[in-house]
Amino acid sequence: MTIILTSLIFAALLGAILAVVIGAAAKAFAVEIDPRIETVTDMLPGANCGGCGYAGCADFGKAIVENGVPPSQCPVASAKDAGRIAEYLGMKAEEKEKVIAVVKCSGGISTTERSPYNGVNDCRSAVLVAGGAKGCDYGCIGFASCARACPFDAIEIRDGLAVVHPDLCVGCGKCVDTCPKNLIVLVPASVDVHVYCNSPEKGPVKRKVCKTACIACRKCVKAADNEDQMIIKGFLIETNYDNPPISDLVEKTGCPTTALRLASKHAAGAYEGVSK
Amino acid sequence: MSPKTHKFKGGVHPDDSKRLSASKAVVDAPLLDKYTVIVHQNIGAPPEVVVEKGDEVKKGDLLAKAAGFVSVPLHAPTSGTVTAIDKCEGPTGIRVPSIEITADGEDTWGDCMTPIADWQQAEPADLKQRVSDAGVVGMGGAGFPAHVKLSPQKPINTLILNGAECEPYLTADHRLMLEQAEDVVLGAAILARILGLETAIIGVENNKPDAIAALEKVAGKYNVQVQGLPVNYPQGAEKQLIYALTGREVPIGGLPMDVGCVVQNVASAVAVADAVVKGRPLIERITTVTGEPLVNPGNWRFRLGTPVSKAIELAGGVKYQPAKLLLGGPMMGFAQSSLDVTVMKNTSGILLIPAEQVSLYTSEPCIRCGKCVQVCPMDILPATISQAVENERFDWAAQLNVLACIECGSCSYVCPSHRPLNQHFKRAKAEIMAARRKEQKK
Numbered sequence: 001m002t003i004i005l006t007s008l009i010f011a012a013l014l015g016a017i018l019a020v021v022i023g024a025a026a027k028a029f030a031v032e033i034d035p036r037i038e039t040v041t042d043m044l045p046g047a048n049c050g051g052c053g054y055a056g057c058a059d060f061g062k063a064i065v066e067n068g069v070p071p072s073q074c075p076v077a078s079a080k081d082a083g084r085i086a087e088y089l090g091m092k093a094e095e096k097e098k099v100i101a102v103v104k105c106s107g108g109i110s111t112t113e114r115s116p117y118n119g120v121n122d123c124r125s126a127v128l129v130a131g132g133a134k135g136c137d138y139g140c141i142g143f144a145s146c147a148r149a150c151p152f153d154a155i156e157i158r159d160g161l162a163v164v165h166p167d168l169c170v171g172c173g174k175c176v177d178t179c180p181k182n183l184i185v186l187v188p189a190s191v192d193v194h195v196y197c198n199s200p201e202k203g204p205v206k207r208k209v210c211k212t213a214c215i216a217c218r219k220c221v222k223a224a225d226n227e228d229q230m231i232i233k234g235f236l237i238e239t240n241y242d243n244p245p246i247s248d249l250v251e252k253t254g255c256p257t258t259a260l261r262l263a264s265k266h267a268a269g270a271y272e273g274v275s276k
Numbered sequence: 277m278s279p280k281t282h283k284f285k286g287g288v289h290p291d292d293s294k295r296l297s298a299s300k301a302v303v304d305a306p307l308l309d310k311y312t313v314i315v316h317q318n319i320g321a322p323p324e325v326v327v328e329k330g331d332e333v334k335k336g337d338l339l340a341k342a343a344g345f346v347s348v349p350l351h352a353p354t355s356g357t358v359t360a361i362d363k364c365e366g367p368t369g370i371r372v373p374s375i376e377i378t379a380d381g382e383d384t385w386g387d388c389m390t391p392i393a394d395w396q397q398a399e400p401a402d403l404k405q406r407v408s409d410a411g412v413v414g415m416g417g418a419g420f421p422a423h424v425k426l427s428p429q430k431p432i433n434t435l436i437l438n439g440a441e442c443e444p445y446l447t448a449d450h451r452l453m454l455e456q457a458e459d460v461v462l463g464a465a466i467l468a469r470i471l472g473l474e475t476a477i478i479g480v481e482n483n484k485p486d487a488i489a490a491l492e493k494v495a496g497k498y499n500v501q502v503q504g505l506p507v508n509y510p511q512g513a514e515k516q517l518i519y520a521l522t523g524r525e526v527p528i529g530g531l532p533m534d535v536g537c538v539v540q541n542v543a544s545a546v547a548v549a550d551a552v553v554k555g556r557p558l559i560e561r562i563t564t565v566t567g568e569p570l571v572n573p574g575n576w577r578f579r580l581g582t583p584v585s586k587a588i589e590l591a592g593g594v595k596y597q598p599a600k601l602l603l604g605g606p607m608m609g610f611a612q613s614s615l616d617v618t619v620m621k622n623t624s625g626i627l628l629i630p631a632e633q634v635s636l637y638t639s640e641p642c643i644r645c646g647k648c649v650q651v652c653p654m655d656i657l658p659a660t661i662s663q664a665v666e667n668e669r670f671d672w673a674a675q676l677n678v679l680a681c682i683e684c685g686s687c688s689y690v691c692p693s694h695r696p697l698n699q700h701f702k703r704a705k706a707e708i709m710a711a712r713r714k715e716q717k718k
Contacts, residue, residue, distance in 0.1 A: 114369075114613045115611075115613040116636070118636045118637065119696050119699050120639070120696050120699050120700065120703070122703070124703055124706075124707070125696075125699050125700070125702070125703040128699070128702045128703055128706055129369075129611075129699055129702070130368065130369035130610070130611055130612075130613065131368065131369040131370050135613075137369075137370045137371050201363075201371075205363075205371075
């Protein structure tokens with residue numbers, strides 16, 4: 001009987017002492033956490049894509065609350081979602097233009113094949129050996145490094161060519177760094193007209209290896225409402241994203257090589273070289 | 277012959293197929309109408325082009341000057357007119373800058389460098405400057421500027437000449453040592469003088485007994501040693517050759533100079549001898565044109581800028597359609613997609629491979645048999661590193677010393693799962709070096 005009693009009293013005493021110690025430690029070593037960080041992180045999309053430049057949504061949430069980084073820096077959240085976060089924190093909602101990725105190449109394997117390639121199925125490996133299977137030195141080599149990097153499944157490899165689906169792309173930019181040919185650029189999502197070619201070579205050289213290369217014939221420059229809308233860069237023409245042309249330019253131009261395309265129709269497989 | 281050589285770890289024994297061209301004497305290739313000289317033929321900075329379209333050049337005139345220390349000048353392969361400065365097919369499948377020279381048929385030498393006849397009395401620094409001015413690079417395949425290797429920052433006590441030629445099929449160095457043994461030995465002596473050494477060792481694989489005999493006959497003249505080496509690929513790799521001849525191991529990330537060695541290819545030694553004694557820049561080289569599909573494989577002395585298509589024509593054309601064209605040997609050579617690519621300073625071979633020897637395979641999972649580990653001459657773990665690379669764990673690959681890989685291809689050669697190990701390592705090395713450069717910029 002006494003044994004039971006002693007042990008009970010001892011256990012109760014020990015419990016009481018430890019409770020006081022733990023309680024004191026909890027007060028003394030408490031880490032201040034702003035409860036808003038968790039709320040903001042929950043309001044973020046949770047894709048952890050890193051498109052904002054932070055390690056993930058939680059890190060970005062912390063940066064919003066603590067450093068006042070604008071929530072609109074998240075490429076995935078819609079303007080409405082970002083606005084809600086700004087409102088919750090009492091910040092001024094900032095509008096940020098949505099961007100999407102464009103792969104500046106239209107040469108599918110059927111239009112530009114040079115020789116068979118039998119090696120690692122990865123763009124960064126393939127360029128080290130013989131530059132892949134295609135004839136163009138500057139074009140997409142089609143081993144899907146960008147598609148694998150995309151957290152939103154917005155890039156599809158079709159006929160050995162990476163095609164971005166503008167409706168799925170959120171513009172996080174994860175694909176940009178993976179491309180060994182530096183073909184992927186982030187452009188305003190509101191612009192639909194792009195030149196799908198990146199080769200700085202002269203027209204005849206490009207045409208020899210690719211049917212859909214831009215040969216800088218300037219038809220699109222002339223057809224544009226304002227000559228400033230398309231920029232001539234050597235043997236290549238580029239959309240002026242500061243002063244973009246409207247979508248009917250593609251039809252008005254009738255690009256002889258179909259390098260000038262609408263991103264939406266390119267993704268839908270409406271042009272030569274990217275048949276579905 | 278000194279008695280002891282060392283056996284490096286690993287290595288493979290592919291069929292060397294040298295019989296196709298080993299007995300064919302070197303023939304001077306006939307003069308062509310047009311040469312397309314690739315500007316960047318060396319490791320390091322590309323030289324700066326100094327000629328313009330329409331310029332008249334004489335044979336041996338400067339086409340491009342060295343841009344920096346790790347760079348070499350480029351000289352005209354024949355006399356004629358510069359008709360284009362454009363791009364042409366390069367050896368890695370990417371179009372590269374080139375200079376097109378239309379020959380005038382005269383083939384006259386320009387005002388070349390003055391020969392240094394009494395090189396035994398000349399200042400080593402002058403001799404080194406001559407090597408640099410002549411545009412000599414490592415002609416075994418790498419194309420590393422020769423004068424850079426001759427400027428070591430550490431004390432050197434051994435000069436090694438690489439005549440191993442361990443790549444299957446290639447016989448260019450073999451024929452060179454056999455036919456120009458005196459020039460090889462002379463080059464060795466000049467290189468030794470530049471480095472302040474008394475002697476040099478020429479390492480030759482034992483499958484070339486005639487070349488060893490020819491070298492030994494003249495070696496005594498300049499106090500050069502000739503050493504036969506067991507046949508084992510990659511015997512001719514720099515670090516393996518040093519170990520085989522001296523028993524010294526180059527540390528990981530180190531250079532041959534860390535163990536007091538300088539290694540030069542035998543063809544480079546001949547180019548050095550030509551530059552010093554005859555005052556001639558490097559504008560031609562011996563290249564083996566070989567492969568079963570060829571009617572008449574052999575060895576030719578080609579001017580730089582000779583298209584591969586002309587080389588194949590000289591070899592009598594093909595008996596049947598080959599499946600693959602390589603520049604270099606079958607182990608480390610580069611597959612080509614065009615016949616327009618031209619002979620460069622480091623083109624040791626032009627190799628055609630028949631369809632039955634080219635297998636298109638799919639890479640299968642590693643079965644952990646360990647064959648790659650057994651054959652790896654650098655003692656790294658190819659199987660494990662390849663898995664690190666497949667998972668894009670380049671930090672892990674770096675820990676496993678992928679940077680020590682010499683890309684000899686022995687592991688890919690033995691892998692029963694046909695894993696593209698060598699390609700994985702190339703990628704890992706490129707990614708790690710890119711990450712380090714990025715880090716340094718910060």
